[in-house]
Amino acid sequence: MLRYLLFRLGTMVSTLLVSSILIFTIIQLPPGDYLTNSIAELRAEGEAQAEEKVAFLREQYGLDQPLPVQYLHWISGFVQGDFGYSFEYAAPVSEVIGDRVFLTLVLNFVTVLFVYLVSFPLGLFIARRKHGFADRSLTLTGYVGLATPNFLLALILLYVANAIFGVSIGGMMDPAYLGQPWSTGKVVSVLAHLVVPVVVIGLSGTAAMIQRLRANLLDELRRPYVVAATARGLSDGFVLRKYALRSALNPFVSDIGDLLPQIVSGSVIISVIMSLPTTGPMLLSSLRSQDMYLAGSFLMFLSILTVAGMLVSDVALALIDPRLRLTGRRGH
16 A cells, blocks of 8 residues: 555655746737736836846846746745745745635635545435435536536525625625734634525535446446345445445546546636635736736646645545556556
8 A cells, every 4th residue: 555655655745846937838828928018018118128127026036047947946946845926925935825715725625525425425315215205306406517617506505695685695704804914703704604505515516426326336336246145135325335335436436537627627617706705806816917926836836736625535545446556556
């Protein structure tokens, strides 16, 4: 198991290295940069020394160096906790992001937890009652959840809450706690405000996971070894838990690696719509303004979160199925 874990950690590091190169390259592809745009704005305002100011900033932050040198400077600083300087906010990136990365981690973690805590028991429930009323009704509800875009559900909930109940469900905490240090009241406020965005972001994933677990279980229940166990007089519940469930769990657990990137990408739009103080809105703003260090740091954080989810998925699968450990160790 230790060799398998080291192998996966090595794969994780190499993946992040390639991701960092791609992120830096993509950010550099659009013509110009934030400082180039600043020159145009300063000239429009009549600043005679616009180019001198920008040249000073370029030299100070190494933007006059070749791109490979800029990349090495950025990634080496990132590893050491120096995420660069945000030109748009005129402050270090570590100060600009503040609690946004932490709140993003909390939101995504709680959403994944919600998806699995809801989909697992419901998937078991409808698999044991196939083609019954509960199966058909929950399956129909799942299809509706899959067909409903997350942003549309968010808009509907925002309208209903404001028009009918006269309350605002946007944000992730009461306005009184914005910019305040963490306290018990702030934690309680964040937990209370998490309910709606977690449901909105996790609804489609929950519906998909329920259908996937149901299909896996029904497929396993038709296998000869399960039919033989039932013929020996074992109860349906025991056969389901002892035989079918363990084999059906592999695809269910492996979906963690696919689910987390979907949640991360889906939460960006929801964060903008619901005014959530996560990385999503600031990421879009930094990409539009070509604030390279701020945008690159956010994208790297999201890459780390995604790769970490895949690592958790691989380790969980290895614990469930020892054959995967042998495959990872031998490298084939």
